[in-house]
Amino acid sequence: MDKFVKVHFLGAAGVVTGSKFLLETSEQNILIDCGMFQGLKELRMLNWTNLSVDVKAIDVVLLTHGHLDHVGYLPRLLKQGFKGRIVGTAPTLAIAEIILRDSAKIHEEDAKEANKENYTKHKPALPFYTKVDAEKTIVLFKAEKPDNWIALTKNISYRFQYNGHIIGATFIELDIFGKRFVFSGDIGRVNDYLLEKPKKPELADYLFMESTYGNKLHPVENIEEILSEIIKETIHKKGNLIIPSFAVERLQTLMYLLWELYKKNKIPNIPIFIDSPMGNNVLEVFKRFPEWHKLSMEDYNAMCEHVNIIESYKDTWKTIDDKRSKIIIAGSGMVTGGRVLTYLQQLIDESSTTVLLVGYQAEGTRGRQLKEGAHEIRFRGKYYPVKAEIKCIDSLSAHGDQNDLLDWMSAIKNMPENVFLIHGEPNAADAFRVKIKDTYHWHVTIPKLTDVEKLVL
Known part of the structure; x- marks a missing residue:
């Protein structure tokens, strides 16, 4: 043979x-x-x-x-x-x-x-x-x-x-x-x-x-300090912080970090909206397989209760219309599709908006374009001017x-x-x-x- x-x-x-x-x-x-x-x-x-x-x-x-x-x-x-x-x-x-x-x-x-x-x-x-x-x-x-x-x-x-x-x-x-x-x-x-x-x-x-x-090499960054500063700036600007996020792992990590910051009194009780149907389902996977991660069920339940999980597209629009400063975490992580496009469509042309990129942005994606300073991005057949502030935390990869x-x-x-x-x-x-x-x-x-x-x- x-x-x-x-x-x-x-x-x-x-x-x-x-x-x-x-x-x-x-x-x-x-x-x-x-x-x-x-x-x-x-x-x-x-x-x-x-x-x-x-x-x-x-x-x-x-x-x-x-x-x-x-x-x-x-x-x-x-x-x-x-x-x-x-x-x-x-x-x-x-x-x-x-x-x-x-x-x-x-x-x-x-x-x-x-x-x-x-x-x-x-x-x-x-x-x-x-x-x-x-x-x-x-x-x-x-x-x-x-x-x-x-x-x-x-x-x-x-x-x-x-x-x-x-x-x-x-x-x-x-x-x-x-x-x-x-x-x-x-x-x-x-x-x-x-x-x-x-x-x-x-x-x-x-x-x-x-x-x-x-x-x-990932930069040595104090992620908690950087995140809390960005959130405080967002509140000061009376704006919105949009975080395009991968539904698997990154979203759960962000939820955990924001919960920890709130617990330590490093950020106020700013509304946090999770708009990722897929991310919600992934949260259930964490619940089903506790032996595969470090989160205790107590911490898991607490961080889930700390955020507003959006179930329907109708609630996406209610969130956009909500005039309070808020954090919106939505898929997809490289801005290639998903609910995040709806938020960017409405808010990326406002200087009070901050878009925070928190993962690898592949060549040719809108996330890479934003990271490299694009003055406009195209999706759903139209161009949208980028007036929002674009920030990155590379060490969250x-x-x-x-x-x-x-x-x-x-x-x-x-x-x-x-x-x-x-x-x-x-x-x-x-x-x-x-x-x-x-x-x-x-x-x-x-x-x-x-x-x-x-x-x-």
Whole structure:
């Protein structure tokens, strides 16, 4: 029997998003993650193209975690003939379920709006996938516990290991014909507010390593002081603080921080509105899986009671019409869609508004445009002038920085045959390549999108 692995880099190679890596072997074909491309239009257009591999021949999908750029392409995989299992930890699949349903709803609404308002080149505009497609996908989910080796075939087994980043997130280790393949997924922070520090791999013959912040160190910031100052300024201006937020983890971290600031009398009892249907559902995941995070149920309940959770779109407009200074946390984190657009549509042209960006802003997103000082942003077919003050807190990122990534690799006892840098923009990946070579003297490769690497074992 031939002992080889063909690795197909179908996403997150040379770019941050669209995570998809196919391991083709003589026994089984395994897809690691199945995410959507986000950001630049040329990347987003790739989502509409069928994969360059035989999708019907894929036996199983293993998920590192539930973010859209790691799970959002799954319904399209089914449309191309996939009929296997989709495996992840229980919280990862709970998050993926929420994200796929929400994403399908947004795709359907966006297509309907584009057709109604006639701001589409396509006649008619079609949703990327529908709610029915999402439900067909969720049926294939199978949860597995972390730390246990699970056999796929006689010569292939895998296990999930706790990785911080978001609830349920893991790195994936595979033993294939006696060689250890490690997919880092997204690596979390050592001192996260809500999550334990990531575990570390101890062996890796082939390491597939994220490099999102491969060229950066998170600034050492007193987040509580910065947040309280921004909130006090907002109140002084009689304005609104809008925080575009990822529904998974970032929203819950912000809720926790704001609750802590209020408890410590560092901010007044300013109204806080959480407008993220998906974020509300993720809060339930925290409740269901207490062993996956550090929050006590007492703190969880207190922080939930401290905020106003918006249930309906009608309440979104009531919040906009509310004349009090307030904090609004709404999806999406990179301002690519979601409820935050409605608030920006009404409030971004007011100098009393502050927009606070609190996570990674991918190239080509409105969040990146705002961060880089755009004087206007375009959405829903129109341009909106940016008169609001734009602020950033980079140290709230759920991604480890260069030091965190190097430390995560430090427990590997052997010398990997190759380290493939993925999930990073070119500058970040190249800087990290040099740093790994200088620190560990390992061989490092930066694959490009659609590259195929044949590894003879």
